[in-house]
Amino acid sequence: MTRGEASSFGLRASSLLAARGSWLAASGNTVIAAPLLLMALLACLGLAGCGCSEKTASKDALEIMIQGGGGGDPAKIEKVAKEKGVAYLKPLLKSEKSYERVFAIAGLGCLKGDREATQALLEVINAKSAHEAGIALCSLARQNAPETKELIERFLRYKNGNLRMAALHAIREYGDKSLYPLLDKALSDKEPAVRSTAKTVKKLLNLE
16 A cells, blocks of 8 residues: 555545544444444554555554455454464554554454453553544453443543543443443533434443
8 A cells, every 4th residue: 555545545534434423433224333443443544654564563454454445354353463462462552653553452452351451551541642542441341451440430521522432432342331321421411423422322232
């Protein structure tokens, strides 16, 4: 993929996200809510100017992220993560390429019960990138990490609407019913996209 192709691809992904107004993608009448799919789509925003190398890790990440029309392939992310493990994914968190970092964050979320993977995700949560912190929260929820509940509650207090939306998606992935009332509270959020996300998550959880 050339720099120009990567830029065009990233712009298409960005437009799709804006059209949805939340972190949900749709295929026909079927809502696809798998957090890894959302992560992969968000990763495409970092493709422009990536200067992709031929390193194995970079090739794995790029090929998986561009599949499915920009939605990525959650099953393949999980397969690579489980086959190659934390030692393969952690170095990618320090990559200069956004799509590699998000690929690693998504992959670490597949390693349920792996405390090293959990710790790596917690470090992402505490980093400066709000975009990647939101994705890491969904990965922690998928891991069912014990820190997730407190983090969800914290994210819902942030001013950044994207982080609040991430927390709503994490509620669904985490599956703790004690958090469900927070979805009702989010229905009165000041931002329309957050309210829409809360409504969609409730529908996906059969709470409507």
